[in-house]
Amino acid sequence: MLTIWGRLNSHNVKKVVWAAEEIGLEYVRHDVGGRFGMDAAYLARNPNALIPTIEDDGFVLWESNAILRYLAEAYAPHLWPADPRTRAAADKWMDWQFAYADAQREVFLMLVRKPPEAHDPAVIARGIEETGRMMTILEDCLARQPWLTGESFGIADIPMGTYAHTWYALDLARGDYPHLRGWYERLIVRPGYASNVMIPLT
Incomplete structure (x- = not known):
């Protein structure tokens, strides 16, 4: 079990x-980080003192997007x-997500x-401006196709899909992004998204 x-x-x-x-994987999750802290056993698995970390049949891996690629390759090549x-298109958006995270972090x-x-x-004003500028890039992509890498949901939709919910949940002024909104509405009906991403911001 993962x-x-x-x-x-x-x-x-x-x-x-x-x-x-x-993907449909059975997993168990342990609270680590923030108010839960990190014990020596965790730090032995991930010396960066960051989250998440996974273990899959003895294989330990950290860095969230590397974990996504591994899980897709191992269990869900579709x-x-x-x-x-x-x-390469998926990698582009997965790497780009970290730049977006930087833009959203302070706000x-x-x-x-x-x-x-x-x-x-x-x-707050700077965060509104910068996240809006970057969401315009996403809007332009989604005006041409329903998902970030084409006609089907893929691993690249997960990182930015996670941040998109936060962007919509924050008390920010936002412009009109109809294709982004359509993509978001396609995400919120996915059970794993609704139960794990659409939780209160804390």
Whole structure:
């Protein structure tokens, strides 16, 4: 059975748990990180002191998007086909997600993890502008195809799908992104997304 370590209010843990459920894998998850801390046994598995980490039949792996690629390759090749161009397109969006996370991080921390009296309007405005600019890039892709790598849901939809929910859940001014909204609406009916990604922001 797959073991996942990490608290579920982490974007990177949400990705991995959603992927496991999308694929249909049995798993057990242990809360690690944040208020749950990290013990020596965990740090022996992941010396970076970050989450998530998985173990699959003795194989230990960390880095969330590497975990997604591994799970797709091992258990769900339909989510990451062997065609090199499809894989390259998936890799592009999976790598791009980290740049998006950087754009969203400060406004997320400001609106979710800091008290109202600590909110900085300049930080919030900057977050609105930068996340909006990047979502325009996603909108342009989704205007041409229903999923990030083409006609079918794939592993590349998981990282940005996780962050898209946060973007919609944050109290931000947003422009009109009809194709992005359509993609999001296709995600929210997926059971693993609804139960693991669409949870309260904390």
